[in-house]
Amino acid sequence: MDEAGNGGPAHGLERDHQSHQASRVTIASVDSCLYVASNLGAATTVTEAGLSDTTERHRLTIRLGPLTTCLDPLGEIGRRRDLLGVIVGMERGWPGSSHLRFASAVLKQKRRVWFYWPSEQALECVDADMLRSYWRLWGVCTADRLKRRVSGLVSPREPDAGPEIADRCTIALRRLYGDATPVPFPNGLCQPSGGHPIRGTGVYLRTDYWVQLTSGGSYGHTCYVARELAALTEQFTCLMASHFPMLDVGMNRPAYIYERLCLGNFAAALVSLELGIPYILEYNGSEISMSRSFNGTSLEYERIFIRAEEAACRQATVISVVSDVLKESLVARKIDPRKILVNPNGADPRRYAPPSDDARHALRSELGFADEDRVIGFSGTFGGWHGIDVLAQAIPTICARAPKARFLLIGDGSHKPMLDEAVAGSHLQDRVLSAGRVPQDEGARLLGACDIYVSPHNSHMVDSRFFGSPTKLFEYMAMGGGIVSSDLEQLGEVLSPALRVSDFAKPDLHVGPERAVLCTPGNVNEFVTAVVVLVDQPDVARALGRNARQAVVDSYSWTRHVERNRSRTSGTTTRSAPTTSGRPGLTRVNGSRRSKHTGTANTRLGCRR
Structure with missing residues (x-):
């Protein structure tokens, strides 16, 4: 059990939400507080109606502006006598020891403290009694972790399932690697348009994130590419890591699979091989190399992960990479260069545009x-x-x-x-x-x-x-x-x-x-x-x-990005992304x-x- 578990708010608050007992704040006054980010390193001032009237747990949407760097939020609250107290943003299920120490220091200044879970719009008042309760919870969790560690040192360990799983993966990858046969697109993608879309169902697989994503280059790439593919396909389904529904391959056979390669996951390649479904693989680079470069370590079972990457690339009908360097790296690993498309990332010029x-x-x-x-x-x-x-x-x-x-x-x-x-x-x-x-x-x-x-x-x-x-x-x-x-x-x-x-x-x-x-x-x-x-x-x-x-x-729009993918699968030509070969x-x-x-x-x- 972690100091800060994954999930929503603390368990008691979650029960209130589930039983619909959490109260709504009654607007009686307008109060200003210091909102402090979960890392206790950034803050902003928020003004919300009814904060002074809150008592226990409430549903409340706090309208946040940009946070500024604040390396001493405790000193800031001491200097700001106009503030009612501090709201501490939470990213995990319950507060960690740093949050509890900070809350204790604020309470000693005779200010109010709240913990706030933005995703759940959940606000919890923290007083001395609640703080003691949270410290007890933290103590129990910490003791349990220590007990498990000590027990693991003095007691015989249960058999590690890792090697057995690795052996099974190795056998499956050996077969996939040897049998890999790219499945061609029947008649290509037939120059689809809004009036004549690709027949059937397209499937987009993204299996590398098991937590909620709301922003970032990777997130934007997935959303915009999926949107453009959906516009070109009769039916389109996204399967994400948190929900992997069974494919009905009899009644609703996918027209193609589009996957952003996930470390160690070769399920889409197996589906393509066994069911004869064309497979578009998006390869943005090796997580193995990322771990070496930025974590300073090699991954356990690295050999299997490398084999999984190569097997997926061998099975893919088309491989879309974002740079020439990535293409060169795959060709060096004996992947057929004819099916590799260098297709840089892009932007949505409608969403990203100069304002008036x-x-x-x-x-x-x-x-x-x-x-x-x-x-x-x-x-x-x-x-x-x-x-x-x-x-x-x-x-x-x-x-x-x-x-x-x-x-x-x-x-x-x-x-x-x-x-x-x-x-x-x-x-x-x-x-x-x-x-x-x-x-x-x-x-x-x-x-x-x-x-x-x-x-x-x-x-x-x-x-x-x-x-x-x-x-x-x-x-x-x-x-x-x-x-x-x-x-x-x-x-x-x-x-x-x-x-x-x-x-x-x-x-x-x-x-x-x-x-x-x-x-x-x-x-x-x-x-x-x-x-x-x-x-x-x-x-x-x-x-x-x-x-x-x-x-x-x-x-470099996402529309052009998907057009280049489509042209490679259909065997037609379209204007490729500009290069600097003449530079x-x-x-x-x-x-x-x-x-x-x-x-x-x-x-x-x-x-x-």
């Missing part, structure tokens, strides 16, 4: 930005490949050199504390706004407040070149603002032609077809210079943004220079994002 002047003004006012501010946006999961180290070093210098610069950070992740510390250490909390993790649509709305977008990616890969096709890049392009990005593999290709930092020294700087400013990956000085120039020269940023958005409309010169990667037309690669494994 009035909407933009209203949004910026909502977020606390003035019209004269130059807002620099970053959106992501703050992973090891996102260049957070570069961003953390750059923000203080950019703010010092560009008084109008403001930052809007959307998302959260493992490397976010690095950036929070840099912001707090330079006392820039009033110039850096952190929205936290928000739903996909809200992220798109917030991007509309920005003038400039940054993508300071670094590779940090230990066994391959950078393989990613960051969805955020295409969303930035669709928003029509100036972009500063690393010149790293596909990022540099998609954003070319582009300006370089050296171009800013030219007295007659002019934007022609360029889409962005490209910097050497990891070069903080170049990144700072590029951002400051776009802050100081709004016309240059707008011109770059117009070109970038047009590129998305022409070539002169060399591409800089991690400070070195390599030939742009690399025909071979020593990459053993690809990876995603």
Whole structure:
């Protein structure tokens, strides 16, 4: 049992919901509180009617604005005498020890405390009695964990089922690998249209996430590709990891299966082989390589996982990869290159679009930005490949050199504390706004407040070149603002032609077809210079943004993405994603220079994002 279990709110609250006994807050007053994120590192002020009247457990929707970095929420509540108390956001079933210690400290200041579960719209009042109850629960859970650990050390362990399962998987994979036979599409996909869709039922499999996802590049890719496929198919079904209904292969035989490859899962490949169903495989890279690069460890049963990837690729009718690096890695593993389609990620230019002047003004006012501010946006999961180290070093210098610069950070992740510390250490909390993790649509709305977008990616890969096709890049392009990005593999290709930092020294700087400013990956000085120039020269940023958005409309929408998949399955041709094969010169990667037309690669494994 974990300190913070998965699921909804604490058990008592959950029972109240199930029995419909949870009360609705009676509006009697309007109260302001400090809302603190679950990680206790970000906060915002919320004003809600009736908070002072709450007593136990309630259903309440709290309207949250963007959260700003707050490394000392206890000190903040001490300074803010106007606040009734603190609401602590919960991401798991019940609070952990850090939440309980924080709540205890707030109660000692004679302020009120609530725990809030946003997904369930559940609010629980926390007083001294409730806090003692939660500490007892935490103590019981902790004691149980320790007991199990000690028992495991002194008592004979039960037989590990892992090797037996691994043996069964190995046998199944050996058969699949040897028998793999791609199933062709009958008559291709027949140039489907709204009036003449693909006959039958298409099935989209996504089996790699067992928890609820609401945002992120992976989430957006799945939603938008599925939507476009559904528009081209008579019937369309999505099967996700949390719900895997039995296929009725007799009465409703699928016309095709579309799967985003999941580590160790080869069920779709087996279904394709045994039932003769065409199989489109989306391969965004190897989780095995990701674990090596960013966790510093190899996976247990890695050999089986590698075999599962290769078996699925052999069985696939078409393999859609997001970059040339991934194609090269699969070809090096003896996968037929004729069925591999390089198909970069994309964006929905209808959803990601520059707002009107009035909407933009209203949004910026909502977020606390003035019209004269130059807002620099970053959106992501703050992973090891996102260049957070570069961003953390750059923000203080950019703010010092560009008084109008403001930052809007959307998302959260493992490397976010690095950036929070840099912001707090330079006392820039009033110039850096952190929205936290928000739903996909809200992220798109917030991007509309920005003038400039940054993508300071670094590779940090230990066994391959950078393989990613960051969805955020295409969303930035669709928003029509100036972009500063690393010149790293596909990022540099998609954003070319582009300006370089050296171009800013030219007295007659002019934007022609360029889409962005490209910097050497990891070069903080170049990144700072590029951002400051776009802050100081709004016309240059707008011109770059117009070109970038047009590129998305022409070539990088999700509609174009699915069209390219369809053309490969039908044997017809359609305009492929633009490449930079005609781009002169060399591409800089991690400070070195390599030939742009690399025909071979020593990459053993690809990876995603």
